Amino acid sequence: MEPEGPSRALVMSDVATRAGVSHQTVSRVINGHPNVAPQTRERVERAIRELGYRPNTAARALVTGSTRTIGFVTVNINQYGPAQTLVGLERAARAAGYSLSVAVLDEATADAMRDAVDRFMAQSVDAVLALATYDDAAEALHAVHTPLPLVTVQSGGALEEPAVGVDQVAGARLATRHLLDLGHRTVHHVTGPADSQEARDRIEGWRAELAAAGAPVPVCLHGDWTPSSGYEAGRRLAARRRAGEQVTAVFLANDQMALGLLAAFHEEGLEAPRDVSVVGFDDLPEAPYLTPPLTTVRQDFAELGHRAVELVLARLAGRDLHLEPVPPVLLVRSSTGPVPVGSTPAAV
Amino acid sequence: MEPEGPSRALVMSDVATRAGVSHQTVSRVINGHPNVAPQTRERVERAIRELGYRPNTAARALVTGSTRTIGFVTVNINQYGPAQTLVGLERAARAAGYSLSVAVLDEATADAMRDAVDRFMAQSVDAVLALATYDDAAEALHAVHTPLPLVTVQSGGALEEPAVGVDQVAGARLATRHLLDLGHRTVHHVTGPADSQEARDRIEGWRAELAAAGAPVPVCLHGDWTPSSGYEAGRRLAARRRAGEQVTAVFLANDQMALGLLAAFHEEGLEAPRDVSVVGFDDLPEAPYLTPPLTTVRQDFAELGHRAVELVLARLAGRDLHLEPVPPVLLVRSSTGPVPVGSTPAAV
């Protein structure tokens, strides 16, 4: 019991000497090989513990080609989703005994992506995880051929490659149905950027749910995730309302835009849910504290990270695993309510 | 020009063969050694380019003991600050040719910290960067002795060890002075958690600025970064106001709490800046879109990451570098304004 000291550069033979065996036996114990006498095994384990020995990853990587490290490439991590995904991934990787090496791309070009993957290869990572919810990232990823197992975290829609994702379509349907259930004749939608698969999936879910309910499908407003684009959409929607269009429910592709929209509405004298019901997507930490507390759709990033790592491990083991997209959850708060009286002109 | 193909396992001697030299000459070229004939150097460089060769990091690490990797330990990365710090760090590390390996601790115990550092050592990282803005993390870090260069990212206050940070005290003074300059007699403060050095530094700055201005120092309200605690503080402040206390300006230790407070005020019929001026800290992406747009203090995380890496590099080179804390910036938006008329009772 003396794992102290400034942890000098212990090597395997130090342990071997202490345990009175050869370094190879130590290696066998560490790697859980059979054919080691229980007594010997225990002696070696004790020596390891007493010395506080850790095998040198570089040496191990050199001979095995494996570093028990997963490389994670992402773009645009300033967004809440990607950041949370990173956290979920790290947790899951660590739990599985893997380290996570991170590369944040400035732009999702094929070159940048290839460079990141090449670096990971040179680093001898065991696998690469890539966040590819944007088209450019997905394309860049396609352009990169690597012998490394590659798992993508993408929108839950069409998962062509080994991939995990949250079911965006289902999330959008949840939000839309909630508004429809409250009695709204239809639901307006503020989208995310067109080059985001997630944004498109949310449009699809919204549209599908409206269609299923036989509700009219309004023209959607295009945003880009930023509060500012939500604000813009809010002003335009308010204008449409003044022009006589019936706008009683809005589903936005993320919470930040909802925040902007709420601000614009407020300026226009429109309050949720009194005048308009509003639903976001993401469940930002501040969502419950907006004015009013925002009804939104939550994605379980911890679960997402867990599944991603699970998938990586399966591929590393040669198993082919198919994982269902993670189902999102609707959180009903106070920004949604029944249709305001008098605002429903004689329906069809 | 054929860096294609499924990037087989190229090794140095492949390059050597192609260039018609020995592998050692290739090594010399790669490591920028002098005493290589310009002509030879160019030939080797061309071969490297044509083959798309990248040296194997594991082999290199084994012999040099350096992986050009920096380990980053942090707790609580769900917070905006830590997440942004991570991004800034990765960018800066990559720019310097380093990779970043991330460990997110579940709890900042000495054991967890030691484990993370041990893993980093086994990984042969060149240095460890630790986010230690919380007392437990800082303590845990103290308990870990490692021969690895250790740089901490902490609050800008008392930087005992090699550390970088944002000047929290200055930031708080900026916020407080801004409110004082608007004519407020004093400024109330909602703190962050007591075990956060940053929170304490912000208290200190607030107090110092009040003292400098000869303003009375109100009892502060204690929050914990969450919007919910800000909401709580808002209700209590509103109650105090009703009880006759003069509350015209509030400085909160972060934006999320400001958001909660704004919501509470709104419920109480209090609007900023009409009734009360509010300043936050952090400049969340949504801060400009709150109702009203929030005046806040921004920390430059990119710069922070840059300096942290710079410091690591300096230590690696044996140089002792002292870096000043990064100065924060006040962003004046619409949540602050002059003292509401009539709310200033006959002053002393």
Next chain:
DNA sequence: GCTGTCCCTGTTAGCGCTAACATCCCCGGC
């Protein structure tokens, strides 16, 4: 013209580990 020196390049060893092979010992079967 011979030697010393410097520059360039090649050869060798070894980083710490694991895989493959070699060895040893103990046991059972005939």
Next chain:
DNA sequence: GCCGGGGATGTTAGCGCTAACAGGGACAGC
């Protein structure tokens, strides 16, 4: 009692690279 087999352990080679040393050619100085 001798031999075969298999489990436990040791020995050796080599992963891809860099550092240290070795060699060899060109050039200056005498």
